[in-house]
Amino acid sequence: MTTPIIISLPTEDRARAHAFYRDGLGFEPIGELADDGLPEPLTFVVNAGLHLMLVPTGGFGWVLGDGDVAPAGTHEVVLSVSAEGPADVDALLERAQLHGGRIATPPAEQPWGYTGTVADPDGHLWMVEAPPGPSPAP
Numbered sequence: 001m002t003t004p005i006i007i008s009l010p011t012e013d014r015a016r017a018h019a020f021y022r023d024g025l026g027f028e029p030i031g032e033l034a035d036d037g038l039p040e041p042l043t044f045v046v047n048a049g050l051h052l053m054l055v056p057t058g059g060f061g062w063v064l065g066d067g068d069v070a071p072a073g074t075h076e077v078v079l080s081v082s083a084e085g086p087a088d089v090d091a092l093l094e095r096a097q098l099h100g101g102r103i104a105t106p107p108a109e110q111p112w113g114y115t116g117t118v119a120d121p122d123g124h125l126w127m128v129e130a131p132p133g134p135s136p137a138p
Helices: 014-024 057-064 086-098
Strands: 005-011 028-030 042-047 050-056 078-082 102-110 113-119 125-130
Touching: 005 014, 005 042, 005 057, 014 028, 014 042, 014 050, 014 086, 050 057, 086 102, 086 113, 086 125, 102 125
Parallel strands: 005 050, 078 125
Antiparallel strands: 028 042, 042 050, 102 113, 113 125
16 A cells, blocks of 8 residues: 655645645545544545645744745645546536635637636645547548
8 A cells, every 4th residue: 555645735725725726726625634623634525546735824934944934925836636628627627716815817719628727725736637628630
C-alpha cells in the first residue's frame, strides 16, 4: 500500500477553505471533526495518491521554521486538476467561483488543451485542464 503524498497550503479561514475545496472543487474531506465541525487537520482526498491539507497560516509559519509564509497573491506553484472536456472545465471553474474562488485565467483553448485557472480564497492557483480535442481535418 502506497501512502499518499500530502500537499499542505496555508489558509486564513478554515470554514471558507473547506467550502471552496469541498463544494467548489469537489474534493472529499476526511478526518475527525473538531469543535468547529470541520475535519482536523483540514484534509481532502484529491485522488488515491494525493491529499491536500489546509493549515492555518500561523501554524504554517511554525512548520516553515525561519521562513516566511508568502503574502497573499504570491504564486510559487500552480496545482492542476484534470477534467474530461471543455464543458467540464467550464463547469468546475464556475462551481469553484460560486464557492469563493476567483477566476485568474478564463478558460480557453491552449496548445496543450482547454484550460482555465481559479484562485482559492487564499489565492492558491488551481489550473483546470482537459486534453486537446481532435485536430481539424486537413
